[in-house]
Amino acid sequence: MANEKELNIQETEKQEIAETGAERTRSRLAFVPRADIYETNDAIVLMTDMPGVDENSLDITLENDVLTINGYVETAYPEGYGLSYGEYRVGDYERSFTLSNKIDRDKIEATLKDGVLRLYLPKAEPSTRKITVAAG
Amino acid sequence: MFGRTFWGQTSPWNELERLRREMNRVFANLPASSESRITPGYPAMNVWTNEDGVVVTAELPGIDPDALDIAVVENTLTLSGEREPVELGEGEVYHRRERGYGKFTRSFQLPFNVEADKVQAVYEKGVLNITLPRAEADKPRKIIVKAA
Numbered sequence: 001m002a003n004e005k006e007l008n009i010q011e012t013e014k015q016e017i018a019e020t021g022a023e024r025t026r027s028r029l030a031f032v033p034r035a036d037i038y039e040t041n042d043a044i045v046l047m048t049d050m051p052g053v054d055e056n057s058l059d060i061t062l063e064n065d066v067l068t069i070n071g072y073v074e075t076a077y078p079e080g081y082g083l084s085y086g087e088y089r090v091g092d093y094e095r096s097f098t099l100s101n102k103i104d105r106d107k108i109e110a111t112l113k114d115g116v117l118r119l120y121l122p123k124a125e126p127s128t129r130k131i132t133v134a135a136g
Numbered sequence: 137m138f139g140r141t142f143w144g145q146t147s148p149w150n151e152l153e154r155l156r157r158e159m160n161r162v163f164a165n166l167p168a169s170s171e172s173r174i175t176p177g178y179p180a181m182n183v184w185t186n187e188d189g190v191v192v193t194a195e196l197p198g199i200d201p202d203a204l205d206i207a208v209v210e211n212t213l214t215l216s217g218e219r220e221p222v223e224l225g226e227g228e229v230y231h232r233r234e235r236g237y238g239k240f241t242r243s244f245q246l247p248f249n250v251e252a253d254k255v256q257a258v259y260e261k262g263v264l265n266i267t268l269p270r271a272e273a274d275k276p277r278k279i280i281v282k283a284a
Contacts, residue, residue, distance in 0.1 A: 115262015
C-alpha cells in the first residue's frame with residue numbers, strides 16, 4: 001500500500017450526504033454508497049453497493065479527474081401497505097473520487113449487477129519520462 | 137468509595153475519569169439520536185403491513201439469490217445467506233474496503249401467522265421483497281351483534 005495512491009477520497013463513511021455548499025436539486029435523501037477499491041497490476045477496480053439502482057438510473061461522469069457516481073432510486077413502496085417497522089431509508093446515491101491521470105479514460109468499463117456497481121479503470125500505458133535536470 | 141483507604145490512591149479526579157469512561161462505554165452502544173443509523177442486524181429490513189399480509193423488504197446488494205434461504209415457521213421469518221468476499225490475486229491490494237461480506241442470519245417475528253405456501257420472494261436490483269399473505273384462520277372476523 002506504500003506505493004502511490006491512485007485514488008483520493010472525498011467522502012468517507014456511509015452516511016447521508018451533508019449539505020455543504022451546493023444543494024442538490026432533487027429533494028430526496030441521498031446516501032454515500034459503501035465502496036471497495038482495489039488495485040491490480042493493470043487496473044483500479046471500484047465496487048459500490050447501490051441497492052435499488054439499475055443501469056438506467058445510474059450516471060457516471062468523469063470530469064477534470066473527478067469521477068462522480070450518481071444513482072437514482074425510484075422508491076416503490078408496496079401499494080396498499082403501511083410501514084409498521086422501518087430500519088432503513090431509501091434514497092439516491094452520490095459519491096465522488098479524485099482519480100490520478102494515470103487512468104486510460106477510453107477503456108473504463110462499468111457493470112451493474114444486483115445493485116453492485118463494478119468500475120474497471122485501466123491504468124494508462126506506462127509512459128515514464130525522466131526529466132533531466134541541467135546543472136545551472 | 138468506602139472500600140478505598142487513601143485519597144492518594146484514587147483521587148476524586150481519577151474517580152470522575154473512571155466514571156466518565158464507564159458512562160461512555162455504556163452509552164457507546166446506544167443510538168445517540170434519531171439521526172444515527174439504527175441497524176440492529178444485517179440486513180436492515182422494512183416491514184409493511186395491512187390486514188391481508190406483510191411485505192418485508194431488505195437491501196441485499198450482490199447476493200446470489202440461489203444462496204438465499206428464506207424460511208417461514210408460523211409467524212417467524214428467518215432470512216439467511218452469504219455474501220462472498222472478492223478474492224484478490226497475487227499483487228492485488230485493497231485501497232479501501234467498506235463493503236461487508238460474510239454469512240448472515242436474521243429472524244423476524246411477524247405480527248400474525250402467514251400462509252407459508254403462498255410466500256413469494258423477488259430479488260431485484262439488490263433489493264429483496266418478500267410478500268407473506270396472512271393465514272386465513274388468523275384473519276380478523278367481524279362479529280355481528282344480533283338484536284334480541
